[in-house]
Amino acid sequence: MYTIALMLHVLGATVWTGGHLVLSFCILPVALRERSPTYIRNFEQRFEKIGIPALVIQIGTGLYMAFQLQPDISQWFGFDNLVSQTLTLKLSFLAATALLAVDARLRIIPNLTERNLTSLAWHVIPVTVISVLFVLVGVSFRTGGFA
Numbered sequence: 001m002y003t004i005a006l007m008l009h010v011l012g013a014t015v016w017t018g019g020h021l022v023l024s025f026c027i028l029p030v031a032l033r034e035r036s037p038t039y040i041r042n043f044e045q046r047f048e049k050i051g052i053p054a055l056v057i058q059i060g061t062g063l064y065m066a067f068q069l070q071p072d073i074s075q076w077f078g079f080d081n082l083v084s085q086t087l088t089l090k091l092s093f094l095a096a097t098a099l100l101a102v103d104a105r106l107r108i109i110p111n112l113t114e115r116n117l118t119s120l121a122w123h124v125i126p127v128t129v130i131s132v133l134f135v136l137v138g139v140s141f142r143t144g145g146f147a
C-alpha cells in the first residue's frame with residue numbers, strides 16, 4: 001500500500017510541478033511580453049482539470065505516507081529528525097501554496113486584465129518555486145536528507 005501511495009505521489013508531482021514549470025517558463029513570459037491575460041486564462045482553464053486532482057492526490061498520499069512514517073502527529077513538527085524535518089517543510093509549503101492559490105483564485109483571476117497580470121505573476125512564480133521545493137525535499141527524504 002505504501003508503494004502504491006508513493007507511486008501515485010510521484011505521478012501527482014509530475015503533473016503539479018511539471019504543469020507549473022510549463023506555466024512559468026512557457027506561458028507567463030509571453031503573456032507578460034504581450035500584456036495579454038488570454039494565454040494564462042486558456043492554460044489555467046485546461047490545467048486545473050488535472051492540476052487540482054493532482055494536488056488532492058499529493059495531499060492524500062502525502063498524509064498517508066506521513067502517518068505510516070510517524071503515527072504520532074505531535075512528532076510531525078520540528079527539525080529533530082529527518083521525518084519531522086520533511087513533514088514540517090512539506091506542510092509549510094502546502095500552507096504557502098494554499099494561501100497564494102486562494103488569493104489568486106478569489107482576488108486576481110476573476111478580474112484578470114493586462115493591468116493586474118504582474119500581480120498574478122507574483123503568485124505563479126512563488127507557487128512554482130514551492131512546487132520544485134516539494135520535489136527536492138521529498139527526494140532528499142529518500143536519499144537521507146541534505147546533510
Ligand code: HEM
Pocket residue numbers: 006009010012013016017055058059061062063065066069086087090091094131134135136137138139141142
Ligand atoms: C504538490 C505537492 C507535492 C509534491 C510535488 C511532492 C513531491 C514529492 C516527491 C517527488 C517525493 C519523492 C518520492 C521518491 O523519493 O520517490 C515526495 C516524497 C514524499 N512526500 Fe511529497 N510532495 C507534495 C506534497 C506532499 C505533502 C502535502 C506531504 C505530507 C504532508 C508529502 C509527504 C511526502 C513524504 C512523507 C515523502 C517521502 C516518501 C518516501 O520516500 O517514502 N508530500 N514528495
